[in-house]
Amino acid sequence: MQAEEWYALHGKMPRLYVPAPFTIGEVVVLPEGPARHVTRVLRMGEGAPLVLFDGQGQEAGVHLAEVGRKHTTATVDAVWPGASESPFAVHLGQAISKGDRMDYAIQKAVELGVAAITPLYTERGDVRLKGDREAKKLAHWQAVAASACEQSGRAVVPVVHPPVGLAEWLSDRQEPLRLMLHLATGNTFDQPERPASAALLIGPEGGLTEADIGAAQAAGFTPLTLGPRVLRTETAPVVALTLLQHYFGDL
Known part of the structure; x- marks a missing residue:
């Protein structure tokens, strides 16, 4: 699944910076900052979709797998290369x-x-x-x-x-x-x-x-x-x- 398909399926959603490798089917542990933003600010629950990017050019469509005060994880459903970098x-x-x-x-x-x-x-x-x-x-x-x-x-x-x-x-x-x-x-x-x-x-x-x-x-x-x-x-x-x-x- 590519970015266009993911957004067409789920609509507009938060994008969060998570410097971690993305592999389809793997679980990513959200760092404290993004986890707090997802759980306390956006109040997203288990199963909610969002997009992560690793800061090196890769993006991932994920869904929240576990939501807790001390531990929040997301399962990677799709991975694609970012397409918003300037050629200059x-x-x-x-x-x-x-x-x-x-x-x-x-x-x-x-x-x-x-x-x-x-x-x-x-x-x-x-x-x-x-x-x-x-x-x-x-x-x-x-x-x-x-x-x-x-x-x-x-x-x-x-x-x-x-x-x-x-x-x-x-x-x-x-x-x-x-x-x-x-x-x-x-x-x-x-x-x-x-x-x-x-x-x-x-x-x-x-x-x-x-x-x-x-x-x-x-x-x-x-x-x-x-x-x-x-x-x-x-x-x-x-x-x-x-x-x-x-x-x-x-x-």
Whole structure:
């Protein structure tokens, strides 16, 4: 049974991220978070259908086999490959911002098909994370990405890499198309040929410094403007990714 048949048979249903192998007829133990969501929020009972995805590209149609406070399982009825990934891979380098602005940027980037995200420390960035605080924030951001996949229909959860300094991220870039948003340039988007992948650099709320810009240009990045209006740091990736997916992806 394929995805279309499953949804035609059962209608719209929840999608949950469960990083486990799927084999038809096997039983999957739901992790605490998905189990709590199914039993306490959705109040689904035994036999209820839902869709799981493993974060690596596979989806499974399942039905709840056992529902309990401490133990919830599902039996796999069908397995199919996910079909919602963009053919154009974009690695987003996003300057870290405060509060839920970073969550918003990650959420919308995932909805728009981003392949990977690296939070960046830049000169004007006012967020610095260390030790346990960085580890907790990284786990939170990865959970935001997984939740966005549940909502948007993606079966591959993009990796949110540990935060690094801008120079380190730039030194690792191999993508043939490398763009950074910079309002002060008059360069508009003009890329006639379709590249295999791209790197996109978004600066902090105060913008990239001249040193940041120089380092990015030395690493092969082209400054790009998205028009005369100043976009917030969490809005800029939404607009830029939409543009890239329109020209080279599946929008």
